[in-house]
Amino acid sequence: MSDDDLRPFRIEIPEADFDYLRSRLATARWPGELPGVGWTRGIPVNHLRELADYWHTGYDWRAQEARLNRYPQFTTEIDGQRIHFLHVRSDREDARPLLITHGFPGSVAEFMRLIEPLVNPATGPAFHVIAPSLPGYAFSTPLGGTGWTMARTARAWVELMRRLGYQRYGVHGGDIGAGVSGTVAGIDSDHVIGVHVVTDPLTAAATATFLPGLADRLDLNDPVDKLIQDRIDAFKNDGSGYLAIQNSRPQTIGYGLVDSPLLQLAWIAEKINEWTDLPVDRDQLLTTVSLYWFTGSGATAAHTLYEQAHSSDWGAPPRVPQGFAVFGADETVRRLVPAPAGVHWTEYERGRHFPAMEAPAQLAADLQAFFGPLS
Numbered sequence: 001m002s003d004d005d006l007r008p009f010r011i012e013i014p015e016a017d018f019d020y021l022r023s024r025l026a027t028a029r030w031p032g033e034l035p036g037v038g039w040t041r042g043i044p045v046n047h048l049r050e051l052a053d054y055w056h057t058g059y060d061w062r063a064q065e066a067r068l069n070r071y072p073q074f075t076t077e078i079d080g081q082r083i084h085f086l087h088v089r090s091d092r093e094d095a096r097p098l099l100i101t102h103g104f105p106g107s108v109a110e111f112m113r114l115i116e117p118l119v120n121p122a123t124g125p126a127f128h129v130i131a132p133s134l135p136g137y138a139f140s141t142p143l144g145g146t147g148w149t150m151a152r153t154a155r156a157w158v159e160l161m162r163r164l165g166y167q168r169y170g171v172h173g174g175d176i177g178a179g180v181s182g183t184v185a186g187i188d189s190d191h192v193i194g195v196h197v198v199t200d201p202l203t204a205a206a207t208a209t210f211l212p213g214l215a216d217r218l219d220l221n222d223p224v225d226k227l228i229q230d231r232i233d234a235f236k237n238d239g240s241g242y243l244a245i246q247n248s249r250p251q252t253i254g255y256g257l258v259d260s261p262l263l264q265l266a267w268i269a270e271k272i273n274e275w276t277d278l279p280v281d282r283d284q285l286l287t288t289v290s291l292y293w294f295t296g297s298g299a300t301a302a303h304t305l306y307e308q309a310h311s312s313d314w315g316a317p318p319r320v321p322q323g324f325a326v327f328g329a330d331e332t333v334r335r336l337v338p339a340p341a342g343v344h345w346t347e348y349e350r351g352r353h354f355p356a357m358e359a360p361a362q363l364a365a366d367l368q369a370f371f372g373p374l375s
Helices: 015-026 045-057 061-069 115-119 150-164 176-187 201-208 223-239 241-248 250-259 261-274 282-295 297-309 331-336 360-371
Strands: 007-009 073-078 081-088 096-101 127-132 169-174 192-199 322-327 344-348
Touching (some): 015 261, 015 282, 045 261, 061 282, 073 150, 081 115, 096 360, 115 127, 115 360, 127 150, 150 176, 176 192, 192 201, 201 223, 201 331, 241 297, 250 297, 261 282
Parallel strands (some): 096 127, 096 169, 169 192, 192 322
Antiparallel strands (some): 007 073
8 A cells, every 4th residue: 555545444443342441430449539629629529420420321432433433534644653534525516625623632523513514504615624633642543653743743734635635725723723723824825725723711821821921021900911810820820730741741641541441531521621611512522532542542642742842843834814713702812812913803702612512503604704705
């Protein structure tokens, strides 16, 4: 087979693997819990136990596996790395290709309520959707080696779109997917028609902790700047522990994430709770957790976070039209996001870090509004 081969793929988890998951959930050891602490020290026992019980006795993996398998899937090897992706083509002749990238702790499963309104919309532009699994995530495993930063991933995505034969395409993402998408737009501007990203106030503040000199530009007598600083401090002091350990000791945390379904569930469910303000479908959440568990990608995802934390390769800035959709918007995001004047900018009152799961209809409409005039 040549390097350019695109191989059809179906998700087929052996029944023995799911039996093993059930046995581990049934025999899990549970820690005690201090009274009255709520969510302040991590995910509460009663919340996690309810999720784990449903994962064990109520969740239907085979139904979710079949739902994912309705989408055509493929694997290919790029730069020594196996890449898994969904490739869902619209029947519309005027559909345009759209490359969408998830973030952490996500998977392509978070797009299950977004794909249909993009591929077969009732009105407005339609899209051919290409949704890869990030290197080290789900079926883009095993991780082929070190060095898988966002910029290297972006270069792999450019090659993927070349192999698919798309000459003009849009890119979209959130979280890590936003960084990858922006870099794709920067390095492949001859082919990218525009880049659309999603963010929210807490993500914008967390991202700002990595921007040098920001603190010197904040006026703490200004209420908006004071709120920005408070959120930055909250992320540094109380919200960044998950990232600190993965950025420094991915191998160590990886043993627990790969060996304990309870830890893998807690690791993701805590962030879903903290980073959303609209309900997330429980089956959709557990499908992402299951993908991490069955593929052992909790560890390899952590390694890619380590790579980015220790990299100075940030690719190139976008040189194409840019669009921003801000969920749970407030005044802070405009000050934190380096958006050029005159860009597409939409604010939504509700939703937050996972709009493809929280508000898929609004996100699909915004993608149509942004990419509709572009060619």
